[in-house]
Amino acid sequence: MSNLGFRIFTDFERPSKELVNEFRELPVANIDDNMGRISAVDSAIKPYNKSKLLGPAFTVKVPQGDNLMFHKALDLAKEGDVIVVAGFGYTERALCGEIMMNYAIMKKFAGFVIDGAIRDVDTTRGLDFPVYARGVQPNGPYKNGPGEINVPVSVGGQVVFPGDIVIGDEDGLIFVRPEEAPELIEKVKAFNNNEKNILGNLDKGIPMDREWVDKTLNDRGCEIVE
Incomplete structure (x- = not known):
């Protein structure tokens, strides 16, 4: 043993x-x-x-x-x-x-x-x-x-x-x-490229898509008081 x-x-x-x-x-x-x-x-x-x-x-x-x-x-x-x-x-x-x-x-x-x-x-x-x-x-x-x-x-x-x-x-x-690395690498590289595009657009004065914020709040039942 x-x-x-x-x-x-x-x-x-x-x-x-x-x-x-x-x-x-x-x-x-x-x-x-x-x-x-x-x-x-x-x-x-x-x-x-x-x-x-x-x-x-x-x-x-x-x-x-x-x-x-x-x-x-x-x-x-x-x-x-x-x-x-x-x-x-x-x-x-x-x-x-x-x-x-x-x-x-x-x-x-x-x-x-x-x-x-x-x-x-x-x-x-x-x-x-x-x-x-x-x-x-x-x-x-x-x-x-x-x-x-x-x-x-x-x-x-x-x-x-x-x-x-x-x-x-x-x-x-x-x-x-290691066995999970090849697929993960491809995902992270695509993720990085997307981030670079977002940052590049911000440098050009192009705003991000923010619709998801209000959609998430609405889907979760957030009350908004104006």
Whole structure:
């Protein structure tokens, strides 16, 4: 029987680089609009610099305030991976700081997503390496385990599987299953084009169609008093 709660899956199927790169210029907000508007990660998990995030998820599940498995992930993840750490939202001990971030840069990882805390935040803001976290705390972590690597985890209210495509910008984060990505990409591109047309018309002084506002109010029985 496998050792539930304390196990490592060393590898998983990653999406093609070509598929991942299709998301490079797509805003997280527009992706979420085409995923039911219920798929973005909890807004409490914020970017700590302006670097955009994109890559396949390398998932890690750790106990509150313990980063043993996070360290092991640094040894196992591959170039271009996003290390996604499920830390139960605990923010009273940092799970990583400047040294781990710079090690990840050396290994050419794509970024960190941490449902927990980080430290050395001043340095983090100056890195060309995307880091998303729930908070900042100078208290350091324990290194005892247990934990799991490359299992499905919950981060910021969303489930993420190893190999899911992680997209992050200054608005926030979203995870996309690779098998759902091709159709989603086409929808988001069409959505983007429509937005560009609207903005172009506004620049020309052409107003938007606003009839839907009154129709919705009427359909929902809103009373209008003049």
